[in-house]
Amino acid sequence: MHKRLAFCFIVLVCWSFSFAAQAQQVDHDQLIADIKYLASEELEGRKPLSEGSLKARKYIKERFQSLGLTSQYTDYTQYFDFTNRRDGRTYQKAANIVGFIPGTETEKIIVIMGHYDHLGQRGEEMILGADDNASGTAAMMALAGYFAKNKPKHSMMFVALDAEEMGMQGARALVADFPFPLEQVRVNINMDMVSRNDDNELYAVGTHHYPFLKPSLERVAEGRLFPKLMFGHDVPGSGSQDWTNASDHAQFHQKGVPFIYFGVEDHPDYHTARDIFENIQPEFFKAAVDLILASLIAFDSDLLD
Template sequence: MKYQFKFICLLLILGVALDFAAVAQNIDKDKLIADIEYLSSDELEGRKPLSEGNIKAQKHIRERFGSLNLTSQYSDFTQYFSFMNPRDSVQYEGAANIVGFIPGSESEYLIVITAHFDHLGVINGQIFNGADDNASGTAALLAMAEYFSVNRPKHSIMFAAVDAEEMGHQGAKALVADFPFPLEQVKLNINMDMISRNENNELYASGTFHNPKLKPVLESLEPFGQVTLKLGHDDPEMGKDDWTFSSDHAQFHLKDIPHIYFGVEDHPDYHKPTDTFENIDQDFYHQAAETVLRAVKAFDENL
């Protein structure tokens, strides 16, 4: 009888642990990994703006937003734009941001979540797959759209998969320049760019130097898994290690919109053909995405 009682207690403990894990994890890891694998596959050939692979990525994101019953202020979720690439003086016509929207339950103000889906394409016959940069942020954005599609936020949330970041944040520039609401309604931009690998299990949240009121929310987050959330890389005195203008969040910062940028420090495969799906850390990536989602939820509650 004594051993039977211990066995029953063990089963109850395991059951509670499993229930807790189910509640704690809000992102479907298998779907997250499948999305980053597809977006960084050779089929998409590095997702350079206007390429066939980039258009396939657009289609994947657009179809996911549609399946989640998101709305959009743009026809078929798509904001088309044109730009001059300053690096090669080529005019790009018909680049596209894919934008979904979930109305908030209590507030007229917005949170804008961004992640660029483009990368470098094919260079000298080699595919630059851009798994970490930035299929990782894009797949995480899709996971967050799925979460909030069934857990309505207080603030409205815009999910913007932006194009042409690698050519000077062109998609983010276009979004801010032709924003469908007064920019004063945007309370926060959360940007994800490279969140799928770090040998020290460190994920940075950059932006609190310029937006100190956001710091207590991040400091109050409970750790998730093995990820260590660190603040920094946002002090101008850091020089090249200041990330304030390193990705799409810069365009919001220039409009005096508070931002938090989630990313990892550069690794040996940054902007190389070796930034492939095989080189991401799947456990770290899932935990990093869950950490960002916890932050979004906390900001939604406390802004």
């Protein structure tokens, strides 16, 4: 009898841990479907103001609407103009797509973002940008889906940024026209290239500048081997190995807003026509987004005043 009770207890504990693990996962099927569509030839590489970019905007807005997200911007859209310093062209009505979930315990905000633009047509080649950065955009939508069902303590803003490849223009516009005082932002989470790495490594960049964020990440990473959460790439003076200003989080950092940038080291397909959906690593991608979700859940509790 005692052995039977002990066995039942072990089964119950294992089931509970399994249930808890499942509860802290994003919708993996939707995640893969999203990156596949965003990186498809139909979207033409999502260059700002292209037909493919407009389709990407529509897709993201419809997802936010289906999740019941609100926004501080009409139709979830923050329009902005900018001049590309490389070709001198002025782009009018580029667009960030912004969704919002109010917090249950504080008005402080966690901003979660990834840029949805890429390079588009380059000569005879279509540069589709699966890892860079359909992956970060799909991850952002997956996280929005999780927190739409599991209400966060902090308010959370989910942003698909435009024109990162043209000088972080979407992030510049967001920071310049942020709908709340920037002091309300506890941490900015940026995801840029999170769907593949041959060494099974995902970097969390920023803890050199904001060491108070590291204990939460270390706790999440403990015992987690797939992927391995790495730190670094944020030490001033380390040249190209310093990613502090490498992506959209830089615009928040320059205003003193703490950030964590999740990403992988460059691979041979970076900014080439080989960065396609077929070359992502789906199991790595799913596990990476689950790790980022666990980090967000930890920050949501640990950063309460």
